[in-house]
Amino acid sequence: xxxxxxxxxxxxxxxxxxxxxxxxxxxxxxxxxxxxxxxxxxxxxxxxxxxxxxxxxxxxxxxxxxxxxxxxxxxxxxxxxxxxxxxxxxxxxxxxxxxxxxxxxxxxxxxxxxxxxxxxxxxxxxxxxxxxxxxxxxxxxxxxxxxxxxxxxxxxxxxxxxxxxxxxxxxxxxxxxxxxxxxxxxxxxxxxxxxxxxxxxxxxxxxxxxxxxxxxxxxxxxxxxxxxxxxxxxxxxxxxxxxxxxxxxxxxxxxxxxxxxxxxxxxxxxxxxxxxxxxxxxxxxxxxxxxxxxxxxxxxxxxxxxxxxxxxxxxxxxxxxxxxxxxxxxxxxxxxxxxxxxxxxxxxxxxxxxxxxxxxxxxxxxxxxxxxxxxxxxxxxxxxxxxxxxxxxxxxxxxx
Numbered sequence: 001x002x003x004x005x006x007x008x009x010x011x012x013x014x015x016x017x018x019x020x021x022x023x024x025x026x027x028x029x030x031x032x033x034x035x036x037x038x039x040x041x042x043x044x045x046x047x048x049x050x051x052x053x054x055x056x057x058x059x060x061x062x063x064x065x066x067x068x069x070x071x072x073x074x075x076x077x078x079x080x081x082x083x084x085x086x087x088x089x090x091x092x093x094x095x096x097x098x099x100x101x102x103x104x105x106x107x108x109x110x111x112x113x114x115x116x117x118x119x120x121x122x123x124x125x126x127x128x129x130x131x132x133x134x135x136x137x138x139x140x141x142x143x144x145x146x147x148x149x150x151x152x153x154x155x156x157x158x159x160x161x162x163x164x165x166x167x168x169x170x171x172x173x174x175x176x177x178x179x180x181x182x183x184x185x186x187x188x189x190x191x192x193x194x195x196x197x198x199x200x201x202x203x204x205x206x207x208x209x210x211x212x213x214x215x216x217x218x219x220x221x222x223x224x225x226x227x228x229x230x231x232x233x234x235x236x237x238x239x240x241x242x243x244x245x246x247x248x249x250x251x252x253x254x255x256x257x258x259x260x261x262x263x264x265x266x267x268x269x270x271x272x273x274x275x276x277x278x279x280x281x282x283x284x285x286x287x288x289x290x291x292x293x294x295x296x297x298x299x300x301x302x303x304x305x306x307x308x309x310x311x312x313x314x315x316x317x318x319x320x321x322x323x324x325x326x327x328x329x330x331x332x333x334x335x336x337x338x339x340x341x342x343x344x345x346x347x348x349x350x351x352x353x354x355x356x357x358x359x360x361x362x363x364x365x366x367x368x369x370x371x372x373x374x375x376x377x378x379x380x381x382x383x384x385x386x387x388x389x390x391x392x393x394x395x396x397x398x399x400x
Contacts, residue, residue, distance in 0.1 A: 022106025058340025228353025
């Protein structure tokens, strides 16, 4: 279906720019001597803008029209990125970051993702839904990996042109804005297939769906709280301090990790067809957490890196299966709300833990966040399996 292919491309392009901007923001601001509270404030304001857009998409995206809302989001992102690239005033940078929803996390978790996820099931059958979402998430991870590599463009421009200081970063950011135009054109061509089948004046969720979303959101909060102990920044710090490796080695390790994540999504779809969505989520996630504990106590970087890459080949197999499951167990008209609520819960919980993890990572206790995060994730998996093993999506219920 043309709409599905278009959403694949927009997800890939947006992931490139999100990853690239996430890496560049820090260095770009430092090049302009913006540090400390001003630096943190600009990054935070960008995330606030992204979170606000996600809330609006959740509550009003269907009523306003998914296609129209996606186009508005893209226009705001382009405008904000352009202004961000052309100014050096902290206040203007903050305003541009807010309007452009610039995401300092480096991973695509915003309003456009919520709407695209809600639209994808209507472009395929229930049987192929997980496979379609797996391709979508795989392309996102490939985009994140590509964006991380492209973050080296400013250094290349500095070495090969007369540009210096913040100028190479400005040009790269303008290139990100230009890539946004690709998504804008594709959104403009989308048809009615991506729209909600029954857009209402207000969000209406059935009692059954409310029960499911409340329980699964609470469990997702546990998983994301655990993930907050295991952010890229925290893991990078662990490898740097524990093994004394260079930033280049860390960058190469995480590039490999994103490739492992991407490949695992298609494997997850294959496995889910054979053992079910919930079983795939749980029985791949628990081994990944156990592998993370072995990383914490690895004797050297080579062993730790191999164990970490094995872990990354399993840890995100629950992503397409989780998304597919949530969208399957609610009514089609409830999908935007379900996608939005579960993503917002995960974002909120994810943001809480890093401060605690940082406080723990002192001296000989560097390993503690890895062990705590892994233990919490195992607890989440067991609770999820107990609560939802009998709640089947339509394609599994009909096959019994």
